Amino acid sequence: MQHVPVISPSEEEFANPIDYLSQPRIQRLGHLYGMVKLIPPQSFKPPFSINKESFKFHVRVQNLSELNILNRSRLFFMKQLNNFSRVSRKKNASSEKLTEPYVRLNGEEKIYFYDLFIATLKGTSEERHNNHYGDFGYDIKEENGGSFLSKKRRRSSSRPSSSPPNVVDLPPLSEIIENTYLWKSLSRKFNSSVQDLQDVFKKHIARYYEFLATQTRNHGTSYLSKLLYQEEYPKSLLSDEEHSSQDEDELESEDDEGCVVCGRNNKPTKMILCDSCDKPFHIFCLSPPLTSIPKGDWICNNCIIGNGYYGFKEETRYYTLDEFKNMCNNAQKKLTTDPETGETFNIEQLEEKFWSFVNNMENSLTVKYGADVHGEGPGEISGFPNKDYKPPDLDVCDKAFTEYTKHPMNLLNLPDAKGSLLPMFDRKISGMTIPWIYVGSTFSTFCWHLEDQYTLSANYQHEGAPKVWYSIPEDSCDQFNQLMRDLAPDLFEKQPDLLHQLVTLISPYDEKFRNAKIRCYKAIQYPNEYIITFPKCYHAGFNSGYNFNEAVNFTLDSWVPYGVEAVSDYKLTGKYCVFDMFELMLNVVIESLDDNSKFQKSLVRNCYMEVLNTLNANVKVIKLLSGVLKNQFFLEKTARDDIAHVRRRKMLSNDDSTKLPQHQMSSADDDEDFDVFCCKCKTICSVAFVVHFKNGRTRKKRKLHSMTPTQLNELANHNPELEVLCLNDYMNLVQESDVDDQRTLVKSDGYSDEEDADPFANDELNYVRDPKEVNDVLNMAGKLIDSST
Structure with a gap:
């Protein structure tokens, strides 16, 4: 199998990674291969800075x-x-x-x-x-x-x-x-x-x-x-x-x-x-x-x-790095050594052995993987140097250590590096903008998946045995999706988001895989190397022994169309978005009003058109539903004041004294929702949503306008009397109901029928943001765009 390309940026290029990865030459490689291996300049050797005393983690048990x-x-x-x-x-x-x-x-x-x-x-x-x-x-x-x-x-x-x-x-x-x-x-x-x-x-x-x-x-x-x-x-x-x-x-x-x-x-x-x-x-x-x-x-x-459900069991005990490493070393010998000759298998032999375990149903081998580990205390979030913790026995001068804490290819910094769009939010997203750690053992695996919302990802190996990667570039996604559905069509009907769950493998050497004409490439990652995945690259792989990696997401300007596509694709499978693409693009437009040189003109124009089209579609549905929805509110704790929101974030970014420590930079707890989700299609309701009372009335008057997004989502998920619906799903509900469509969609001055007979009488339209305010922003941005073309 052909290996992915290896790129070796100069120190100057490495210091500006978003610009470097945005080069047409690198973009072409990402498109063709799905991923690249990046080897840093020789001078870049960040000291491993995890707090080995306090860092502890659960492990998943994987039956291969x-x-x-x-x-x-x-x-x-x-x-x-x-x-x-x-x-x-x-x-x-x-x-x-x-x-x-x-x-x-x-x-x-x-x-x-x-x-x-x-x-x-x-x-x-x-x-x-x-x-x-x-x-x-x-x-x-x-x-x-x-x-x-x-x-x-x-x-x-x-x-x-x-x-x-x-x-x-x-x-x-x-x-x-x-x-x-x-x-x-x-x-x-x-x-x-x-x-x-x-x-x-x-x-x-x-x-x-x-x-x-x-x-x-x-x-x-x-x-x-x-x-x-x-x-x-x-x-x-x-x-x-x-x-x-x-x-x-x-x-x-x-x-x-x-x-x-x-x-x-x-x-x-x-x-x-x-x-x-x-x-x-x-x-x-x-x-x-x-x-x-x-x-x-x-x-x-x-x-x-x-039901098609499958998930990994998680051990209740916590491991320290030393405990896990010793366990791996004790168990590794029988998996990595030829019992007849006593020789250690090379990486190709280990690869063959791994897939034989995966393919053989009679095999009962289980392995342990410290995956998706997200610590909270100093020295537990990342293996990269950071200002909150310096290992006491580290033989690195303070100046060098400080330089590493600021470097943009430190994965704590990459999501916010110059040119990335993820800073358009005023919050950190665990696993995306805050790194997650992966502590591997022999044959522990990460299954086929795409990155959340088709963003790019960077994975860095701090120490340990090689990690083997496989990539399917975006132009083979269709063939791969179809192959998996052909193999288990009933499973995909029951679990439409199966390939987002990271629990499913097929060998790229499998005859069915090869016959499907799926392009697939391989990479072998060693310590002090990065793997960069590009948008819509399916990837999977396994660890050949104990190792310590971490990963984070970031974006380039060229990613925006993929982010928009992800929103539509997620609706088909009922997968939740991690962040609101509408909000991100609107924030780009707003910031371009204050600094029209900050972003490429093509990026601003694309964001402007996407926001305009989404807003117009929402407003059109709201007008059609005006005869149905008499109750309309702006929610206190969900409504966005977009311009004030961005200006507040800019003030924080300009004043170092107001910045929180890295592990605290979050507007909400990991368990708190920032957005309201549709119960039916799981999409984020960016402009407005409707609270629909299923029996036409509510037994208990609830103060919905004072609820947080988390409270609204929990109420909708656990209360059989009501549901939160996006505008499109609510429109479909109205059209499919027994209520006369002409009266429902045209009449806007109240009802002649009794409210008790109307299944929509008590439903509430709730605005997340003011359409008029967004429209005013777009009018200003449109004039600026027109004047610059």
Whole structure:
């Protein structure tokens, strides 16, 4: 596999990293390869400045074979079949508990139940729907209707869009059983006889398939995900059945847990526990509701249909660096040494060994990774020198140490370096503008993912064994997304944001990966080296032993279109944005009014147009809804005074005496939200949002106007009576309702009908910022832009 390019800036270039990385030559490399390795000038050797006495961290336990997307899907499916078997024995379903996710035909060939299930759907749907549907027979649609594939082909291949959730189409069981063409096709695919495959399907899959098809038809949907309950704290089907690994606090919280469906804990009300996940349900909250508690096993839909959730367990104990390093050294020898010759494996041999562990479902190797560590005290946030802490035994003069604390390639400083746009916020964002630390062990891994909001990232290795990286550049994102969805289409329907969860791998050496024509490159990172990832670069990798790395995000001017695209893509998968792109671009426009030389004219113009288009779209919807929404407010603790906000931040930046220590520079606690999110699409409501009362009225008058964003988000997520909706989702709700559309969207002088009959009578429009003020800013900026062109 080809390695990514290595760049070696001069000292002058290294001292101005944003300008250096913005050079067309470097930009082309980033576009072609997705990432580059940056080797600093020889003079740059920052001393490792972590406080080894106080720095402690949790570790994640990673089961390597379960990270393989196909392995995990096969294991999920086996669990789902077993759960279905437990509750359907009275219906003569197979009562045999599966211990392997496959059967062997003639004692040799493995037939995986999941593979046969997916291939069956694929073959049937291809015949039924011809070319109207996507690969594997899954009808791929946009949320607002229409063909996603046809629209996607019209887009530039260099700006691929994230795919929306797949829709699993389940034809009647009889149609599958009687389809001679299908079984002949499957026979060729699996290299097995038709009779053998039909026997496997009928014995292990057919009744389960019939259950799924019946459930979707009865609920009037093609989505398996519509049959699932939305859980705040889901449990994976691959979790240990015993509670031995669980924390006592976790067990106590489960005892007090309310009904999964309604969230309430009504002790006198009849509740039933799922015999698979132990989650509680009110019997009348189920669909269809139960009239009494059934005898024998009862298992919820999330455990029979499968919610697709998977997460890493985290050990409760804390490690110091020395403790973790000693543990790694003790465990490393058997993983990194040839047992026959006693020789240490080289990096290529370790790479081959790592992927063999990931691909082999029979392998049970678990490894530990101190990932996403974000300390709080002095000397715990970063391994780079910083003014809050200097190791007492450090053999570096004060002047040199101080120079390192100020250097822009110190990852504490890079997000705020000259030319980066992230300083447009008056707050720090943990993991993005404040570094996160990664303490690796042999074969600990980071799975395929994109950076938050498609920003660039810089990863620096302070000490330890090499880290192996893989990059998929942006022009192969589409092929990679499609491959992953083809391998596990049902998993992506249940977990649309799966590739944002950092829990999924496929080897770039896998035959399916290579056949998908995905461009992929490799990098091997050593101490005192940086890896720079560019926008929309999928990356993954593993550690070859103990090491200490840290990473942070930053931006270039060329990133802005990617940031805008991320907002649209996140809506398709329900992923939350980390920051408000509208706010960032508006702040660029505002600051350009005071200093029109601070930013490139093209950047200001692009931000101006994006803000203008977003504002106009929001104002248009607000006008259309004026006949519906009689209650309109400016919220005290969420409304933005944008001009005052930026001027206040500029005053702080000019007065060093007002600056907080690095670890305290945050406008809110990590657990505090700065923005209000839509309950439906999870987007940030940048201009306004609507509080919709689901039953048309509220039992309790709430002082919403005095709530913080965190309080509003928590209220919307936990109160079944109301929801917070962005303007577009609220408009869709109104249009889909039984209220007369003409009266609702045109009439603006009150209602003739009684309020009690109006499901929107008590709904409230809440402004996050004043559209008139934003429009005034844009008018001033527009004149400035026109005069400079």
